[in-house]
Amino acid sequence: NAGVMQNPRHLVRRRGQEARLRCSPMKGHSHVYWYRQLPEEGLKFMVYLQKENIIDESGMPKERFSAEFPKEGPSILRIQQVVRGDSAAYFCASSPAGQGPQHFGDGTRLSIL
Amino acid sequence: AQSVTQPDIHITVSEGASLELRCNYSYGATPYLFWYVQSPGQGLQLLLKYFSGDTLVQGIKGFEAEFKRSQSSFNLRKPSVHWSDAAEYFCAVQETSGSRLTFGEGTQLTVNP
Secondary structure, three states: OOOOEEEOOEEEEOOOOOEEEEEEOOOOOOEEEEEEEOOOOOEEEEEEEEOOEEEEOOOOOOOOEEEEOOOOOOEEEEEOOOOHHHOEEEEEEEEOOOOOOOEEOOOEEEEEO | OOEEEOOOOEEEEEOOOOEEEOOEEEOOOOOEEEEEEEOOOOOEEEEEEEOOOOOEEEOHHHOEEEEEHHHOEEEEEEOOOOHHHOEEEEEEEEOOOOOOEEEOOOEEEEEEO
């Protein structure tokens, strides 16, 4: 009974490179959420997606960040031209419906050199 | 906008002692309420949730929480703490009409032998 799968667990990028973070939701879950956890802070909502649709992206930075959840395959959080301030843990969560508990993956720790 | 406050950044208790972690929220109506636990390098695990009904909810690992509408609080309790409970604890709220979770800043729990 696989949970939310995120990969990679750790990702190192140099400034200016692109980072791609992947998330496969739990079986039977069609709602995916991305959160960011900066050092010494709580989790902050970024974006909420269903298959092929972005439902709420009000927490996404206006530039360089994008997310998708295609009909087939995992959800992708993409960060272009990374900067030092993007260093954080990025968590994906999924749920079977748009409300109620969300189940979290183990996160991707992104480090920018 | 909804917000969550966890007043205690760090709490230290002795093994076997009782525990109470505080959580206050700000929201126009009664939101859905959650407690999650995060071990180092891991994702978040759901401890318990409150949607409606009985204001005392039971969760996993011997935890319980009590919803108090008059105080806008949802405090987490455990009668006897085990060393394995050392972790970071997050309170979260979800609007009844929305999907995103809003998290508190977290409380780091240290358990002394």
